[in-house]
Amino acid sequence: MMNDQNPPDKKPAVELPTPADLPEDMATQPLPEQPADAMARIAELEAELAQLRDRWLRSEAEMQNLRTRTKREIEEARLYAVQKFARDVVEAADNLRRGLDALPAAQEGEAELLSKMRGGFEGVERAFLSILERNGVARHDAAGQPFDPELHQAMAQQPPPEGVAAGTVIQAWTPAWTLNGRLLKPAMVVVAGEGVSETA
Numbered sequence: 714m715m716n717d718q719n720p721p722d723k724k725p726a727v728e729l730p731t732p733a734d735l736p737e738d739m740a741t742q743p744l745p746e747q748p749a750d751a752m753a754r755i756a757e758l759e760a761e762l763a764q765l766r767d768r769w770l771r772s773e774a775e776m777q778n779l780r781t782r783t784k785r786e787i788e789e790a791r792l793y794a795v796q797k798f799a800r801d802v803v804e805a806a807d808n809l810r811r812g813l814d815a816l817p818a819a820q821e822g823e824a825e826l827l828s829k830m831r832g833g834f835e836g837v838e839r840a841f842l843s844i845l846e847r848n849g850v851a852r853h854d855a856a857g858q859p860f861d862p863e864l865h866q867a868m869a870q871q872p873p874p875e876g877v878a879a880g881t882v883i884q885a886w887t888p889a890w891t892l893n894g895r896l897l898k899p900a901m902v903v904v905a906g907e908g909v910s911e912t913a
Contacts, residue, residue: 792849792892792893792895793893795848795892796892796895796897799848799890799892800890800898802850803850803852803890803897804898806838806842806845806852806890809834809837809838810838812834813831813834816834819831849893850890850897851890851891852889852890853888853889853890854888855889855902856882856883857882857883859878859880859881859882860880860881860882860904864889864891864900865882865899865900865902866899866900866902867902867903868886868902868903869904870903870904870905870906871883871884871903871904871906872905872906873905873907874905877905878905879905879906879907880905880907881904882902882903882904882905883903883904883905884902884903885900885901885903886900886902886903887900888900
């Protein structure tokens with residue numbers, strides 16, 4: 714016998730919840746934004762994103778500049794930390810050369826002791842200069858070179874000898890010295906000056 718109140722081919726109707734049946738937090742949520750409000754919010758967020766991206770890019774550029782500057786300063790400190798010491802050492806090299814120049818010129822039949830002394834000092838000078846060069850200290854002879862204010866300090870001017878152009882170093886009292894390409898000590902030179910009289 715079939716029950717007339719609940720026929721088998723019909724499903725029970727689904728009842729929709731009323732606002733009173735919803736949880737309290739869901740019942741109080743605002744309605745979804747209208748399309749115009751949503752577009753305005755998207756534009757606001759995109760502007761904020763662009764501003765944050767710009768700040769980030771500027772910060773990255775500043776950090777890169779800082780890294781580059783720090784690396785350069787560390788490299789310079791490594792290359793030139795011994796500058797004061799190197800300046801004192803080249804003074805010793807200059808004095809050694811003055812001592813060699815003070816010896817009489819080599820002559821045939823000179824005393825054997827003098828020949829050995831000169832040869833010994835010259836060997837010491839060659840070894841000394843080789844050690845300096847291995848450590849970035851270089852000597853630059855100025856005589857006969859065009860005057861270079863980056864390397865030379867003019868102590869006097871003289872009329873140019875015949876065949877020598879004005880502005881040429883005609884005498885060098887000391888050589889120029891550099892440390893890894895940076896001037897350590899300028900050469901003290903006499904320059905051929907145009908229009909300089911013999912008595913000047």
